[in-house]
Amino acid sequence: MADLDLAIVGMGPRGLSVLERLVARLWEAQRGGPGGGPKVRVTVVEPEEPGAGRIWRTDQPEWLVMNTAAVEVSLYSGGPDEGPWRAGAGPSLHEWLCARAEELGEEPPSPNTYAPRRVYGTYLRDVFARIIGHLPPGVEVRSLQGRARELRRSTDGRYRLCVSNGVELTVDKVVLTTGHPRNRAEDADRDLLDFASRHPRTRYLRGDSAADMDLAGIEPGEPVAVLGLGLTFYDVAALLTTGRGGAFRPGPDGRLRYHPSGLEPRLYAGSRSGLPLPARGRNQKDALYRYQPRFFTSEALAEARKQAVSRSGNVQLRFREQVLPLMLREVDYVYRTTAVRVRDGRDAAAEFADRYAEAVAGGNPGALDKVLAEAGLADQPAIDLEAMARPFRGERFAGPDAFHDRLLEVLRADADAAELGNVDGPLKAALDILRDIRGLVREAVEFSSLHPDSHRDEFLAWFNPINTMVSAGPPVMRIQQTAALIEAGLLTVVGPGTRIGTDEDHGVFTLDSPQVADSRVTARVLVDARIPRPNVHIDSSPLTRQMIADGLATAHVNINARDGARFTTGALAVTGRPFRVVDAAGRPSRDLYALGIPTEEQRWFTQIGNGRPGPMAGFHADADAIAADALRQVTGQGPVAVPQPTVRPLSGTADAADAAPLPLAG
Structure with missing residues (x-):
């Protein structure tokens, strides 16, 4: 026994x-x-x-x-x-x-x-x-x-x-x-299922892992509407293109071109942002590398909680007010120090990093502006995470072609930034820090650590989708493939603020974007490429x-x-x-x-x-x-004392010491 x-x-x-x-x-x-x-x-x-x-x-x-x-x-x-x-x-x-x-x-x-x-x-x-x-x-x-x-x-x-x-x-x-x-169907999900059940030739595939979706019955050339442009969208697109015998090959200019098999459907995809999930930077970090934050630290969070108690008598934090500024400071710090290191070398970056930290500690915005100006960074705008995640906010487009021209511009810029790497590319190095500090984000937000309103509205509803957009993306090849599918005419991204509707008279789903003129498209097949929330x-x-x-x-x-x-x-x-x-x-x-x-x-x-x-x-x-x-x-054993991760130089680069992003341990 x-x-x-x-x-x-x-x-x-x-x-x-x-x-x-x-x-x-x-x-x-x-x-x-x-x-x-x-x-x-x-x-x-x-x-x-x-x-x-x-x-x-x-x-x-x-x-x-x-x-x-x-x-x-x-x-x-x-x-x-x-x-x-x-x-x-x-x-x-x-x-x-x-x-x-x-x-x-x-x-x-x-x-x-x-x-x-x-x-x-x-x-x-x-x-x-x-x-x-x-x-x-x-x-x-x-x-x-x-x-x-x-x-x-x-x-x-x-x-x-x-x-x-x-x-x-x-x-x-x-x-x-x-x-x-x-999950059981509710509200809009149930309405879409009911609509599909009333029209025999209409199909609605609910959100799930793409490998579990029944895509086999989709006919070549058939219009397919896709909700969501995240990771599952890339999987659905792969199954309906490469999975149908098509191939991506470099063209004369080095860009990928899609060579269709003739068995592909026509994809019409949309989301709130209108932007396929951007790529992660090409990985340049060693397996044992750990980033050591300089501003967004456990000590800083403890101080924020102390201040919260003194002001409200409650330890819960407000995300936008007390957590986000620390995160953005860390992102900006890596962005700036990486730019200096790539341009001027490691020693110059180390000196700049110390001056940046001193200016921030002094609490005088003018002091930091002076440090940035002296480093030649005055004209380099700070990273705006929301603008990156919603690049088409406030824009209007004369039609689908005009929107696609703008979208391809954004996708190619993202691919170029990703190719620079998550160490040597200032933008992707900074955004990769959002992955490196996830443990501290958990410390700040988990187990009711945020005020309920802030937890729901500021963190989960606002920040979490933005964070996913800018830091949790696919390898760069997915961005390059998406651009190739658009150019091949097999993928139409409908536009930002995509709206889903139904047409009872014709038994079709409709998609359109209020920011793109003449963007309405129809399809008898609708695929929800959004992973259900638990x-x-x-x-x-x-x-x-x-x-x-x-x-x-x-x-x-x-x-x-x-x-x-x-x-x-x-x-x-x-x-x-x-x-x-x-x-x-x-x-x-x-x-x-x-x-x-x-x-x-x-x-x-x-x-x-x-x-x-x-x-x-x-x-x-x-x-x-x-x-x-x-x-x-x-x-009779207790829990193991978990060692604090240490920062290691990167391997696999020409000069590992020069490749490591600042700051380093010590």
């Missing part, structure tokens, strides 16, 4: 990370305890592929690619050593790709390759296999293929878990890492519905005790680490945990499907917190 029975519900990257840390800790207990370690059984429940889950499953087409360079991705919480790959010691995605290439006698890939999603899924499955292939004595991992449908607490304090394959489990502890939801109140999962109905779990509500403001986020309510699920009475469970997407909007940016190589932080540290707490009764 096991000393401890655990279940992990959902075995995609988040569930895999919890399993990895559980087994790594059990190895530690095995080495440190007399007479061997505890007997532990872990049951993983996953309807798709264990390790890969649904989003990263291995039967996807090869033209669906990741949006993170392979060198920045690892599911192991520690790098490989002289032993076998196992929990706590294994390769990053890039190291794994190199090992695979060596076995096949192929050239190793670049560290900055963007792997196909199915290849990442194969890596995840390999991680899962390595973990369960190297278990400590007395530890068992069993895998059940099925969907968890019901979870109830028994009178003895244990949990009864019912799975769709008919299996029922009784376990001591449960970890929920269920990933991207499928919300426990509309999640179609029987498990989620049952847990909420029974009060075993509840939605997170951000409340300000001083003024009574409330914001129901729709996230599954959890405590801080180790992320215990909170029930309807507000009581944290001792033995039920949730991690990742179900907790999004109480937490932030939990949709990321990987950790980074190097010191354990963020993704891996979250998983470790659950593992430590879940195993405490059988191992």
Whole structure:
């Protein structure tokens, strides 16, 4: 009989990370305890592929690619050593790709390759296999293929878990890492479904992973309307172009040209911004590089909270007033210092960085203006994140051709900036800092750290879409491909402020932009290329519905005790680490945990499907917190002290020291 029975519900990257840390800790207990370690059984429940889950499953087409360079991705919480790959010691995605290439006698890939999603899924499955292939004595991992449908607490304090394959489990502890939801249709979504149901030749494909959309029935040349110009849009476009046999090839001027197969439909796409998600800068950062902020720091946030308490008697912050200025200062600082380094060299940039910081510390705007003028930067405007995310705001266009001319201008400028890199390109280096400081953003906004109104209106509704636009984009090739599709006449971007409508008389959907004359287009097929937001109140999962109905779990509500403001986020309510699920009475469970997407909007940016190589932080540290707490009764171990990441020079450049963006450690 096991000393401890655990279940992990959902075995995609988040569930895999919890399993990895559980087994790594059990190895530690095995080495440190007399007479061997505890007997532990872990049951993983996953309807798709264990390790890969649904989003990263291995039967996807090869033209669906990741949006993170392979060198920045690892599911192991520690790098490989002289032993076998196992929990706590294994390769990053890039190291794994190199090992695979060596076995096949192929050239190793670049560290900055963007792997196909199915290849990442194969890596995840390999991680899962390595973990369960190297278990400590007395530890068992069993895998059940099925969907968890019901979870109830028994009178003895244990949990009864019912799975769709008919299996029922009784376990001591449960970890929920269920990933991207499928939501019930509501409001406009339901109206579109109802419209499609009234017109037999009309189809509406709801928002989901593109690999799960039924695009096969779309005919060549058929008009297809697409809502959204984010990451899923790029996937939909790839499936309906490259996936139909077309090819991108460089033209005489070096720009990509699209060579159609003749099987493609005509795409008409639009969004609020009218801009396809801009590219990330070409990666120039080493796997172990960590940025050390100079202005947006934990100390600065603590001071902001102290000021909030003195003014309002409440620790909650206002995002625009107390958080955003610190973030923008960090972005501007990197933008300016990078420009000086690229132009004048590292020593000049270091001197400029110190003078910039001194001017800011003095609190006199004129002092900073003087520093910028002396550095020859007076005419370089500051980065305007909102203008970058909404570049067509206030503009009017005489027609689709005029808008496309302007759009192609923006896309080509973005591709050029991205090619300069996220170290040597001042713009993309600065925007990449928004990725590097995500941990501090979480510290500022998670777990009701913002006033409810600010959380809803300033952070989630206003800043979060802007941040996604400017810092979470695809590799630059997607921008180049989009421009090629527009030039080939297979893609029409309708324009900013895209409106969706229906025409009952003709049984078609309509799209148009109020800023582009004669932009109205019609289509019988509408694809929603927007990923649904997680919300426990509309999640179609029987498990989620049952847990909420029974009060075993509840939605997170951000409340300000001083003024009574409330914001129901729709996230599954959890405590801080180790992320215990909170029930309807507000009581944290001792033995039920949730991690990742179900907790999004109480937490932030939990949709990321990987950790980074190097010191354990963020993704891996979250998983470790659950593992430590879940195993405490059988191992006696506390949580691991997570080391602060250190700043390392970059590798893979002509002069690594000169390539690193300022500031550096110290």
